[in-house]
Amino acid sequence: MAIKRLKRIAEPLVLPDGLEALPVPLLLYRKSDNSLVPNPEFITVFGVHSPARILSARALGLAQERPVHPSAFETPGRQEGRVLENDRGERISVDLRVSAYGKPSDQTWLVMFEDTGPRVDLQNQLVNQHLELQKSYEQLRSLQQALIQSAKLASLGELATGVAHELNQPLQAIMGFSQELKYVEKLSPVGSEYVDDIVSASKKMAEIIKSLRTFARDSGQELQATSVAHAIEESSRLLRHTFLQAGVTLELDVESDLPLTRANPIQLEQVFVNLLSNAKDALESSGVAAPKVSIEARNTAEGILVRVTDNGCGMPPEVRDRIFDPFFTTKPVGKGTGLGLSITHGILARAGARISVNSHPGAGTEFTILFQIDRSQTEGETA
Ligand SMILES: Nc1ncnc2c1ncn2[C@@H]1O[C@H](COP(=O)(O)OP(=O)(O)OP(=O)(O)O)[C@@H](O)[C@H]1O
Numbered sequence: 001m002a003i004k005r006l007k008r009i010a011e012p013l014v015l016p017d018g019l020e021a022l023p024v025p026l027l028l029y030r031k032s033d034n035s036l037v038p039n040p041e042f043i044t045v046f047g048v049h050s051p052a053r054i055l056s057a058r059a060l061g062l063a064q065e066r067p068v069h070p071s072a073f074e075t076p077g078r079q080e081g082r083v084l085e086n087d088r089g090e091r092i093s094v095d096l097r098v099s100a101y102g103k104p105s106d107q108t109w110l111v112m113f114e115d116t117g118p119r120v121d122l123q124n125q126l127v128n129q130h131l132e133l134q135k136s137y138e139q140l141r142s143l144q145q146a147l148i149q150s151a152k153l154a155s156l157g158e159l160a161t162g163v164a165h166e167l168n169q170p171l172q173a174i175m176g177f178s179q180e181l182k183y184v185e186k187l188s189p190v191g192s193e194y195v196d197d198i199v200s201a202s203k204k205m206a207e208i209i210k211s212l213r214t215f216a217r218d219s220g221q222e223l224q225a226t227s228v229a230h231a232i233e234e235s236s237r238l239l240r241h242t243f244l245q246a247g248v249t250l251e252l253d254v255e256s257d258l259p260l261t262r263a264n265p266i267q268l269e270q271v272f273v274n275l276l277s278n279a280k281d282a283l284e285s286s287g288v289a290a291p292k293v294s295i296e297a298r299n300t301a302e303g304i305l306v307r308v309t310d311n312g313c314g315m316p317p318e319v320r321d322r323i324f325d326p327f328f329t330t331k332p333v334g335k336g337t338g339l340g341l342s343i344t345h346g347i348l349a350r351a352g353a354r355i356s357v358n359s360h361p362g363a364g365t366e367f368t369i370l371f372q373i374d375r376s377q378t379e380g381e382t383a
Pocket residue numbers: 274278279282310312313314315319323324328329330331335336337338339340341342364365
């Protein structure tokens with residue numbers, strides 16, 4: 001009996017001819033002495049000349065990738081998503097099919113391999129293509145938003161020119177006649193009050209008409225090499241007094257030697273006046289303890305980056321999504337026309353600059369503008 005067992009252990013594991021010739025990569029595995037015998041196809045496909053490599057510690061090191069380990073050879077059935085390491089240390093994705101070989105007491109298994117690399121490559125390609133598609137879709141969506149915005153502004157521009165022209169003359173007449181009325185007629189106190197109301201309402205209308213005209217004129221304004229820094233400083237100077245009165249701190253952090261951009265200088269000031277006025281209004285209505293607006297301007301690889309930040313009331317998404325729409329305002333009648341930001345958007349679009357907003361209720365608001373650098377100037381040519 002003892003002699004018989006010794007003989008059994010010494011018997012080498014060999015592949016029967018039929019399996020040897022099969023054009024499928026396979027191994028025979030015997031547990032008792034860890035024998036592992038590949039067929040020639042296995043060696044051709046996977047480049048593993050020494051099957052012992054499969055048992056090596058290096059293969060175990062790939063545990064997270066579900067490496068092929070002999071214990072896998074003792075589990076009959078299909079096993080997907082395994083990793084095999086070839087003699088060059090390259091990782092190959094494989095699926096295994098394991099079946100018992102011979103008598104159960106022999107503890108020997110036949111393991112067939114399928115290289116799933118091409119399938120995995122295809123899957124990865126598909127995933128990448130899907131991501132690319134998603135990116136293109138998002139770009140298309142933001143482009144569409146920008147187009148909608150500029151279409152709205154363009155049609156509003158045409159309308160504005162007509163309306164401003166038609167309304168201005170009768171309005172001047174109303175203002176003139178109502179002011180005259182106070183002097184020509186002896187009015188009762190109530191009548192006089194009404195006339196004052198008519199005059200102040202007419203003035204507000206005149207303001208709106210003025211904004212509309214500026215808006216409509218925008219397209220005709222000439223672009224030139226313009227200093228963003230100067231526009232920020234001028235607009236801040238204009239509003240410094242109002243800020244002081246409102247108890248709002250205004251902080252400027254403008255990098256020196258900022259390059260120039262191509263814009264209309266007067267309109268660019270208007271952009272910052274609009275943004276600063278809005279920030280001041282947001283701070284006044286929020287009642288925050290230390291109201292502050294900061295403007296930061298930096299020269300970056302993408303262009304001139306300007307951030308206007310306030311710690312005011314912020315905006316809910318339904319307001320944030322509409323702020324660039326003409327006539328959209330949340331301010332009381334008479335306080336806001338709702339044209340400030342649509343004019344701002346139009347001016348920036350013509351200067352090739354992009355504006356975006358980040359705002360949350362109670363957390364303040366940040367407007368970011370990215371201006372293009374006027375290369376013709378930096379290269380010393382006349383703009
Ligand atoms: N910094 C800000 N914080 C909170 N809300 C803001 C801010 N800036 C703009 N908004 C919101 O966007 C709306 C539209 O702004 P926009 O400047 O176009 O018009 P307006 O300020 O209401 O009126 P106008 O500028 O014509 O006097 C505002 O009514 C306000 O609700």
